[in-house]
Amino acid sequence: MEILERAILEKGKVLNGGVLKVGAFLNNQIDVNIISAMGKDIYEKFKDCGVTKILTVEASGIAIAVITAQFFNCDTVFAKKSKTINVDGELYSAKYFSFTHKNENTLIVPKEYLDKNDTVLIIDDFLAHGEAVNALIDIVKQSGATLAGVSVAIEKGFQGGGDELRKKGVNLYSIAVIDSMENGQVVFRK
Amino acid sequence: MEILERAILEKGKVLNGGVLKVGAFLNNQIDVNIISAMGKDIYEKFKDCGVTKILTVEASGIAIAVITAQFFNCDTVFAKKSKTINVDGELYSAKYFSFTHKNENTLIVPKEYLDKNDTVLIIDDFLAHGEAVNALIDIVKQSGATLAGVSVAIEKGFQGGGDELRKKGVNLYSIAVIDSMENGQVVFRK
Numbered sequence: 001m002e003i004l005e006r007a008i009l010e011k012g013k014v015l016n017g018g019v020l021k022v023g024a025f026l027n028n029q030i031d032v033n034i035i036s037a038m039g040k041d042i043y044e045k046f047k048d049c050g051v052t053k054i055l056t057v058e059a060s061g062i063a064i065a066v067i068t069a070q071f072f073n074c075d076t077v078f079a080k081k082s083k084t085i086n087v088d089g090e091l092y093s094a095k096y097f098s099f100t101h102k103n104e105n106t107l108i109v110p111k112e113y114l115d116k117n118d119t120v121l122i123i124d125d126f127l128a129h130g131e132a133v134n135a136l137i138d139i140v141k142q143s144g145a146t147l148a149g150v151s152v153a154i155e156k157g158f159q160g161g162g163d164e165l166r167k168k169g170v171n172l173y174s175i176a177v178i179d180s181m182e183n184g185q186v187v188f189r190k
Numbered sequence: 191m192e193i194l195e196r197a198i199l200e201k202g203k204v205l206n207g208g209v210l211k212v213g214a215f216l217n218n219q220i221d222v223n224i225i226s227a228m229g230k231d232i233y234e235k236f237k238d239c240g241v242t243k244i245l246t247v248e249a250s251g252i253a254i255a256v257i258t259a260q261f262f263n264c265d266t267v268f269a270k271k272s273k274t275i276n277v278d279g280e281l282y283s284a285k286y287f288s289f290t291h292k293n294e295n296t297l298i299v300p301k302e303y304l305d306k307n308d309t310v311l312i313i314d315d316f317l318a319h320g321e322a323v324n325a326l327i328d329i330v331k332q333s334g335a336t337l338a339g340v341s342v343a344i345e346k347g348f349q350g351g352g353d354e355l356r357k358k359g360v361n362l363y364s365i366a367v368i369d370s371m372e373n374g375q376v377v378f379r380k
Contacts, residue, residue, distance in 0.1 A: 029303040030252075030266040032259045059248035059268070062220075066253040067260075069222045076220040078249070113219040 003037050004153065004176045005188055014184040018159070019100075026153060027060035027125050035067050038175055042123065042151045043071035045173045049148035051121045053077060053114065055140065057107060057132055064153060065123040072121070077114060079107040079136060092142045094135035099128060107135045109143075116144030127152040127174060130161025137170070147171075154178065157189050193227050194343065194366045195378055204374040208349070209290075216343060217250035217315050225257050228365055232313065232341045233261035235363045239338035241311045243267060243304065245330065247297060247322055251314040254343060258313055267304060269297040269326060282332045284325035289318060297325045299333075306334030317342040317364060320351025327360070337361075344368065347379050 011024040025031040054076045056065035062078050069076040082093075082105070091108045098105055114120070122136045133150055140147045149171030155162040157179045165172045177189035201214040215221040244266045246255035252268050259266045272283075272295070281298045288295055304310070312326045323340055330337045339361030345352040347369045355362045367379035 023300065023303070028268065028270070028300065030256055030259070030268075032256060032263065032266065035256070036260065059252060059270075062249060062252040063256040063266070066220055066222060066225070067256060069220070070226065070257075073222065075215075076222065076253070078218065078220075080218070080249070110213065110218065113213070 001038065001041050001175045003034060007031070007034055008154070008176060008178075008186060012186065014181045014186065018156070018181065020154065020156070020178065020181060020186070022125075022154070027063075030063045032067075035064050038064060038153060039068035039071055041175060042068050042121075042173065045151065046121055046149055046171075047072075049121070049171075050119045050146075051148050053118045053120050053145070054123055055079065055109070055114070055120050055136055056123045057081070057136060060126075061124040064125060068121075068123055068151075075113075077109060079109045079139065081105045082108050092139040094138040094142075096131040096135035098131065107132070107139060109139050111143070114139070114143040114145055118143070118145040119148050120145045121148045122150040123152070124150075125153045127155040127162050127165075127172075128159040130164055133161065133165065149173065151175070156181075191228065191231050191365045193224060197221070197224055198344070198366060198368075198376060202376065204371045204376065208346070208371060210344065210346070210368065210371060210376070212315075212344065217253075220253045222257075225254050228254060228343060229258035229261055231365060232258050232311075232363065236311055236339055236341065236361075237262075239311070239361075240309045240336075241338050243308045243310050243335070244313055245269065245299070245304070245310050245326055246313045247271070247326060250316075254315060255313040258311075258341075262311070265303075267299060269299045269329065271295045272298050282329045284328040284332075286321040286325035288321065297322070297329060299329050301333070304329070304333040304335055308333070308335035309338050310335045311338045312340040313342070314340075315343045317345040317352050317355075317362075318349040320354055323351065323355065339363065341365070346371075 013021040155174035180187040203211040345364035370377040
């Protein structure tokens with residue numbers, strides 16, 4: 001989507017280690033006009049999928065998830081990150097490794113907020129290796145809900161998580177896909 | 191505001207230790223219709239204050255902050271919680287004690303997202319002892335920005351943080367103020 005790609009080029013910063021910093025408009029300071037346009041774009045892609053709930057993960061997925069939920073007129077649930085491995089029976093939980101923070105996390109969602117009657121759209125800000133999104137998909141499976149699909153703002157295509165999901169048949173829509181950031185130059189997939 | 195008070199009575203749960211659980215609609219599962227109504231209500235109270243930026247804290251303040259930002263058509267910045275006491279010069283930081291989690295946290299905001307040209311409205315989901323809000327006010331002062339005011343969804347009036355802010359002359363608007371939760375019975379301030 002042009003508005004997001006332009007924001008990445010104008011306001012994003014490519015840092016060492018394959019990190020794209022978009023704190024200026026997406027995940028520390030949030031430009032409401034950009035994420036509203038993204039929410040509408042996601043809605044257009046999934047509006048016929050019967051979505052009843054949006055699932056995201058704290059903290060930086062919440063803004064885009066809740067703005068998108070306005071278009072679907074549905075509730076948003078966010079998974080919390082917990083260091084605790086043992087969680088009681090009232091929670092869905094899934095472990096994943098964060099390449100950004102170099103640690104293992106457990107995502108938890110109370111069972112009362114997700115069940116087999118739901119059709120879930122997973123939303124997040126970034127998709128890189130796909131660890132967090134796969135943990136969210138695992139939680140949707142545990143709940144017995146239907147997975148409508150996954151939508152992310154920015155897919156780092158060169159890290160492979162998105163193409164893995166597509167191979168598995170997941171209905172994935174990434175608003176912007178970056179195929180390369182070599183020498184600080186962002187190249188989008190066409 | 192009637193819609194929030196009704197949601198608290200119908201969907202909230204009073205737990206031991208003065209805890210009000212509103213995960214069903216506010217800070218784990220988010221009812222977009224309720225927070226949109228709240229965002230509009232906050233806008234009506236502060237629309238003439240020249241707000242240029244909304245400041246909140248991760249994770250549960252983000253949803254209401256970003257929805258409210260739509261009405262003001264301004265950016266939202268969220269403070270991150272850091273366990274690290276030493277932070278470098280590119281960040282504003284303020285320590286506070288979390289009564290909920292029984293630990294000390296440091297809130298951090300990159301300096302590039304807040305400065306003396308901003309007029310800031312602080313938004314959060316809960317105001318109890320006021321520790322987090324006071325840390326956010328400290329950050330606004332460090333930045334040289336003007337504080338337009340503070341708005342929270344739910345003030346636990348019996349824990350005193352809100353009245354302390356009012357005494358200091360802070361322009362505080364709490365959408366619902368709870369004066370007592372004894373015996374599991376929520377009593378709102380009139």
